[in-house]
Amino acid sequence: MHDKLTQSHNIHPVQIVGAGPGAADLLTVRAVRCIGQADVVLHDNLVSADILALCRKDAELIYTGKKYGDAIDPVERQQHIHELMAEHAANGKKVVRLKSGDPFIYGRAAEEVRYLQEHNIAFEVVPGLTAGIAAASLCQVPLTERNRSKAVLFCTGHTANYDFEQLEALANMLRTGTSLVMYMGLSNLPKVIAKLQVAAGAETIYVTAVSQVSAPTQQTVTATLSEIEAALTSRPLPMPVVFIIGKYADLL
Amino acid sequence: MHDKLTQSHNIHPVQIVGAGPGAADLLTVRAVRCIGQADVVLHDNLVSADILALCRKDAELIYTGKKYGDAIDPVERQQHIHELMAEHAANGKKVVRLKSGDPFIYGRAAEEVRYLQEHNIAFEVVPGLTAGIAAASLCQVPLTERNRSKAVLFCTGHTANYDFEQLEALANMLRTGTSLVMYMGLSNLPKVIAKLQVAAGAETIYVTAVSQVSAPTQQTVTATLSEIEAALTSRPLPMPVVFIIGKYADLL
Numbered sequence: 030m031h032d033k034l035t036q037s038h039n040i041h042p043v044q045i046v047g048a049g050p051g052a053a054d055l056l057t058v059r060a061v062r063c064i065g066q067a068d069v070v071l072h073d074n075l076v077s078a079d080i081l082a083l084c085r086k087d088a089e090l091i092y093t094g095k096k097y098g099d100a101i102d103p104v105e106r107q108q109h110i111h112e113l114m115a116e117h118a119a120n121g122k123k124v125v126r127l128k129s130g131d132p133f134i135y136g137r138a139a140e141e142v143r144y145l146q147e148h149n150i151a152f153e154v155v156p157g158l159t160a161g162i163a164a165a166s167l168c169q170v171p172l173t174e175r176n177r178s179k180a181v182l183f184c185t186g187h188t189a190n191y192d193f194e195q196l197e198a199l200a201n202m203l204r205t206g207t208s209l210v211m212y213m214g215l216s217n218l219p220k221v222i223a224k225l226q227v228a229a230g231a232e233t234i235y236v237t238a239v240s241q242v243s244a245p246t247q248q249t250v251t252a253t254l255s256e257i258e259a260a261l262t263s264r265p266l267p268m269p270v271v272f273i274i275g276k277y278a279d280l281l
Numbered sequence: 282m283h284d285k286l287t288q289s290h291n292i293h294p295v296q297i298v299g300a301g302p303g304a305a306d307l308l309t310v311r312a313v314r315c316i317g318q319a320d321v322v323l324h325d326n327l328v329s330a331d332i333l334a335l336c337r338k339d340a341e342l343i344y345t346g347k348k349y350g351d352a353i354d355p356v357e358r359q360q361h362i363h364e365l366m367a368e369h370a371a372n373g374k375k376v377v378r379l380k381s382g383d384p385f386i387y388g389r390a391a392e393e394v395r396y397l398q399e400h401n402i403a404f405e406v407v408p409g410l411t412a413g414i415a416a417a418s419l420c421q422v423p424l425t426e427r428n429r430s431k432a433v434l435f436c437t438g439h440t441a442n443y444d445f446e447q448l449e450a451l452a453n454m455l456r457t458g459t460s461l462v463m464y465m466g467l468s469n470l471p472k473v474i475a476k477l478q479v480a481a482g483a484e485t486i487y488v489t490a491v492s493q494v495s496a497p498t499q500q501t502v503t504a505t506l507s508e509i510e511a512a513l514t515s516r517p518l519p520m521p522v523v524f525i526i527g528k529y530a531d532l533l
Contacts, residue, residue: 057301057307057309142423156418166299202454207434
């Protein structure tokens with residue numbers, strides 16, 4: 030049963046596409062096809078040049094990420110992206126909204142999907158490889174392993190703001206072998222480490238930090254929770270960095 | 282510094298490749314290339330026919346999954362896979378070990394990597410889309426969302442065996458909005474649901490069950506924790522099914 034109100038106006042569905050961790054050959058085949066057919070590509074700052082090179086020569090590429098030092102309010106920036114999607118779709122363009130990693134892992138895709146739904150704009154979402162999972166395979170850090178790590182938790186540096194109850198939950202997870210994949214800025218690290226040390230108690234917890242996952246410049250530093258800050262001070266890693274943390278989060 | 286002992290014997294590295302959730306166009310470009318060049322492909326039962334069709338016509342395809350009713354011990358089966366990889370690699374073949382989803386999310390890749398390392402066999406691991414993340418994008422269930430779900434936990438039906446302390450940890454996670462992506466057989470569901478109901482207390486928790494993620498036969502059932510069993514009894518879903526569970530795990 031279709032309600033008239035829910036019929037979409039646009040000929041081509043807006044495609045919200047996960048661009049994966051960075052390497053062009055870690056895009057899905059479906060993502061490559063979407064990118065290669067797009068009239069307009071709205072892309073974030075972490076989408077690599079190799080990936081943007083897959084766009085048609087005559088495609089309009091619009092950078093929608095944060096520029097260093099710009100004073101744009103995040104809500105306003107997001108609203109602007111929504112309007113760009115709507116405007117170009119209404120003009121009959123094939124619009125790709127290209128997001129690094131996977132759209133639904135820290136990607137604000139939920140907000141974009143809600144906007145498109147509310148405005149009766151047809152769309153589809155194409156999943157992508159999230160950097161943490163790609164890092165695990167590329168560096169051989171097991172995320173789960175039979176009889177060892179039964180679960181893996183994806184979280185952010187905001188973990189540092191967890192209250193006591195949440196931190197206790199995390200402590201239990203860590204003690205029972207769950208790995209954490211943490212997306213955060215390096216500046217958050219000291220605060221997170223301190224909290225995790227409290228949570229982990231006497232357990233030895235490893236941290237593997239992977240910089241620029243899947244790029245030719247990919248680098249990895251592994252140390253224990255108590256040694257990782259010093260390790261990253263003596264060998265600073267370029268951003269972005271993902272962290273895999275846990276009893277079994279050292280390299281195989 | 283290379284130790285002679287750690288030099289590998291094989292010309293072509295064994296490629297442990299994530300085959301993604303099922304649809305051939307949700308393979309990564311790198312995975313397609315590996316599969317198309319392989320002399321020998323060792324594949325599991327969840328790898329779709331469309332994906333196997335990407336193998337060379339003269340490639341040797343070896344099914345290494347469980348056959349219904351076979352009496353092979355899992356440890357023995359795994360050992361046999363290791364030996365097949367080693368044997369074909371030693372014979373100069375391009376070997377692809379093709380695993381559904383991502384190799385390091387419930388894929389036993391860690392065991393295979395350890396074996397290859399111990400036997401000085403060169404290898405690489407190619408990440409893949411895990412079914413739970415693909416399901417989220419394809420059905421529009423947000424896994425994380427600003428100010429709502431800050432984290433997402435990948436776990437299995439073994440959660441049902443959690444002790445009280447682990448269950449308390451899970452309860453805290455659920456109450457603070459963390460989504461669970463759960464890989465399990467439907468037969469585990471009643472036990473897991475009962476445990477999660479205890480853990481969730483008075484919170485309304487949604488369950489979205491996605492059957493045969495990314496296949497033309499993909500189906501989705503969403504209900505609350507207290508209603509999901511009845512919903513799946515009246516509309517049984519074909520295997521495999523992944524479950525997304527949480528305060529915000531209903532469809533957008």
